[in-house]
Amino acid sequence: MRRPGAWWRGKSTPAKVETYTRWSLQSFGLVEIFWLGPLAFGEVPAALAWTLLLALCAHAVLGAVTTSKALDWTRGRREQPVRLVIAYGVATAVISVGTLGVMLRVPADEEAGTRTALVLFVGILMVGAGCATPGLRTRRRVIGAALGASLGAGAASVPSGLPAPAALITAATVLFTTAIFALTAGFSVWLLNAVHELDEARETRARLAVAEERLRFGRDLHDVMGRNLAVIALKSELAVQLTRRGRPEAVDQMTEVQRIAQESQKEVREVVRGYREADLSAELAGAQGVLTAAGISCDVAGPAAGLPGPVQSALGWVVREATTNVLRHGDARRCDIGVRVGPDAVVLSVENDGAKAPGALSGGSGLAGLRERLAEVDGTLEAGVVADADGVFRVVAEVPLAGRTVGPRRDAAYERSAG
Known part of the structure; x- marks a missing residue:
């Protein structure tokens, strides 16, 4: 049985950012339903209040669909939903203006009804700007949409019965709120695209290295x-x-x-x-440099000199493959590589955080190839997610030294590492 949150840890960093972005933008509809919806109750007859609530719910659902399809478009998964964005913009204008007109003409309390009408009017336009922004191609269109909403709000306020000063204040408020929500949505989309581009750049760098x-x-x-x-x-x-x-x-x-x-x-x-054949010292230095360049903190401990050539070659390939796994899989922020040389065996361990769900990396062909290489020097390999640590993946390779010549520095180094 998977532990709670395992599905989240199993996602890559771009997938996590995309999920967070979708939830954030689609939460605008929840604001519309649970904050704006109840405001009409007590200000207009119950039947009309329920009608306004249903209209807001339909507007929120249409906004969520628009946002979802617009995000798919920004990721290149579908064509730009132009008609849907236009339909949502028209629905936003109709519902906001209709709500303003109804709330100003059928209030239980004229002053309270005017305040509620303006809050609903500005709130609907504000949510509409946030949901429609991901579907607009350029910043110029986003700015034009915010200015259009502001001018339209001012133009619609006067026929609805608001005095000119109040209509001007309403237009300025709409401009400010729609700009804030549009900026929030636009920045979220930009951040999502930037994360995907960085991930693609990392993959490209790995392919270029190969x-x-x-x-x-x-x-x-x-x-x-x-x-x-x-x-x-x-x-x-x-x-x-x-x-x-x-x-x-x-x-x-x-x-x-x-x-x-x-x-x-x-x-x-x-x-x-x-x-x-791989030199273990060179591979350790290369792994530390590559991981550090990728923004992953890497600590290397233990001696690597003085080991027999076949042992260094086998362990060097373990370092190569483990480093590749850290870069390509999971969302690591830390990686610790340790070498411990004992009287009878040398043990290499590579441990990183940010691993995917258990079992995601333990059966790869790369690790199978490492087991074959280690078998040539009678070595063993263990790899998998650590049971008592959250999202920690560990690779441990052990090669016996019995019958092999080891450099004179081995004993002193072992004492340092063991101490």
């Missing part, structure tokens, strides 16, 4: 194989020509081709071996 490594490997192979293949092609062509002429030197040329091919095969193996 592409750069592939290019480096390709350059190394080209440097190794380019000249040798050219020589092989030249000598093979020469051997063909000598063979056609019946010259015995063709055998010498083919022997040379064989030698160069064997040397090329050896050099390719060395390049691949160098690519597959």
Whole structure:
């Protein structure tokens, strides 16, 4: 059974921001229903008050739908809901002006009814501006909508029976409140888009790092194989020509081709071996630099020098894969990497917060590949969400040192780490 809030922790940072933005903007409708709705009761007959409440509920629902579709448009999931935004704007104008006219003409108390009418009038326009803003393409249109609402409010107030000074104050109030709500909604949409762009930039940076490594490997192979293949092609062509002429030197040329091919095969193996082997100290420094650049606090503790080459290579790949998981999954703010070298084994642990729901990372192909690499040096790997910690993911790799030569710094380093 999932614990309360697990669905929230399972979301990525952009998904969390989008959910929060939707809830915030759609809460405008709740303000309209539960704050503005009850104001009419006691000021007009009950039947008319209920009619106004139902109109406000319909307006709130239409505003929530408009906001939802507009946010989908800003995220590129649908076309701009132009007709829906226009329909919502018309509904806002009709309901606000209608409410103002009714409340000014059928009040139980004239003074109290006027105050209530103005609050309802300004409140409906204010909520309408907040819900319609995400569906407008530019700031110019948002500003134009706020100014239009203000001028329309002033123009509608005079025929409704308000004196000119009161109509002017009403227009200024509408301009201020609609501008505030429009600014709030517009900033929320901007923040949502900015978070998505930052997340996409992080993904792009990870893909570029992979592409750069592939290019480096390709350059190394080209440097190794380019000249040798050219020589092989030249000598093979020469051997063909000598063979056609019946010259015995063709055998010498083919022997040379064989030698160069064997040397090329050896050099390719060395390049691949160098690519597959990872230096643990370099990987730890690289992981700390990459995570820090991504805004994740990273602490590295423990010795990395003096370990056998195969052990360093296997643990270096653990650091690479764990760092990739921290960057690509969850919403980490902290990552701790520790190396503890004992008399019989070396233990590497990578622990980060902000992990997704339990089980989200423990079965990936990357971790399966790490288990295969560690198995070559008789090592083991454990990975998963820590049971007694909220959202903490831990990777622990252990490699035995029995029968392997370890540098002289191992014992002193172990004493420091153990102490």
